[in-house]
Amino acid sequence: MESVSRCDRLLVLFSLLLTCVLPGLGGRALAAPGKGGPVLDHSRAAVRQYGEVREFLFELAKAYPNNAKTFVLGESDSGDTIVGLQVGAGKVNQVVVATHHGNEYGSTEVGLGFAREIAARPIEGQTVYVIPVLNISGYNRKARRESAGGVSYDPNRNYPGPCGTEGPFTLKSTRALAKFIAEKNIVSSATLHTYSPAVVYPWGLSSHDLKTGYESIFEGLVADATRESHYATGNSTELIYPADGTYEDYAFHQHGIWSILFELGHSHSPSTQNIETMVRANVPGIRRMLESAPSERAEKHAFAGKCDRSLISLDRHDE
Numbered sequence: 619m620e621s622v623s624r625c626d627r628l629l630v631l632f633s634l635l636l637t638c639v640l641p642g643l644g645g646r647a648l649a650a651p652g653k654g655g656p657v658l659d660h661s662r663a664a665v666r667q668y669g670e671v672r673e674f675l676f677e678l679a680k681a682y683p684n685n686a687k688t689f690v691l692g693e694s695d696s697g698d699t700i701v702g703l704q705v706g707a708g709k710v711n712q713v714v715v716a717t718h719h720g721n722e723y724g725s726t727e728v729g730l731g732f733a734r735e736i737a738a739r740p741i742e743g744q745t746v747y748v749i750p751v752l753n754i755s756g757y758n759r760k761a762r763r764e765s766a767g768g769v770s771y772d773p774n775r776n777y778p779g780p781c782g783t784e785g786p787f788t789l790k791s792t793r794a795l796a797k798f799i800a801e802k803n804i805v806s807s808a809t810l811h812t813y814s815p816a817v818v819y820p821w822g823l824s825s826h827d828l829k830t831g832y833e834s835i836f837e838g839l840v841a842d843a844t845r846e847s848h849y850a851t852g853n854s855t856e857l858i859y860p861a862d863g864t865y866e867d868y869a870f871h872q873h874g875i876w877s878i879l880f881e882l883g884h885s886h887s888p889s890t891q892n893i894e895t896m897v898r899a900n901v902p903g904i905r906r907m908l909e910s911a912p913s914e915r916a917e918k919h920a921f922a923g924k925c926d927r928s929l930i931s932l933d934r935h936d937e
């Protein structure tokens with residue numbers, strides 16, 4: 619009995635140290651990832667509703683009050699509030715956004731797994747905004763598209779693009795994200811989808827002119843992102859297919875944001891075990907990519923090539 623109570627006293631002292639003393643030393647997280655934070659049950663991934671996602675973010679903010687707080691991105695056309703987690707207090711602002719496509723719940727789980735990791739251990743010098751679900755009504759139905767005014771749209775063809783778009787901005791969710799990355803002066807962005815597997819960089823549009831002029835930086839970032847996953851890396855159009863009006867090209871074209879697209883795993887319907895593997899293989903890479911990204915946006919970012927709209931017939935609308 620005596621040893622138990624002594625142990626209890628030690629635990630109390632240790633948690634006092636954690637909550638009162640050490641956060642003063644720069645507010646860095648102290649708990650190792652996976653210890654102390656809320657548990658994420660990936661077996662619910664295929665049936666999870668958005669309420670659970672939001673609840674998980676609130677729990678993370680509660681578990682790591684010195685590191686994380688929730689924020690509202692905006693309201694979607696379904697009337698839902700799009701919630702994200704803001705982590706850290708650094709000067710460089712980064713964004714990780716998942717689930718443009720509501721059926722790609724594997725990307726949601728990786729987004730939530732990343733939120734959990736980063737809430738426990740923020741990145742020095744950075745503030746990271748994690749938005750696990752952008753397309754809420756699609757996510758609740760596990761459907762790719764999002765509806766507005768009785769019409770459904772592909773959210774990741776809904777941004778203005780130099781070679782075309784299926785929008786632009788016919789959805790409140792995409793408009794809210796565009797406004798957010800401009801206002802927050804976001805420097806780097808990871809957008810999460812399923813599946814391929816591949817991690818790619820701009821341009822991803824309908825053109826034969828696919829060079830941004832920043833190939834060596836982008837190649838470094840995707841190499842950092844895939845050290846654990848060993849996913850294929852390269853240019854988006856070459857490795858996936860051309861698509862006009864995507865978020866990832868918009869972020870770079872409009873602002874010079876270091877914009878990386880993750881096509882995670884091998885299926886739109888990953889098993890619980892597949893998801894656990896995806897989270898383990900990609901969360902460290904997303905973190906490393908953000909850590910090693912330049913601290914300022916790219917200077918020359920407008921698309922200067924020639925569009926070839928005939929290529930858009932290759933857009934399969936399935937990734």
Ligand SMILES: [Zn+2]
Binds near residue numbers: 718774811936937
């Ligand atoms: Zn997708």
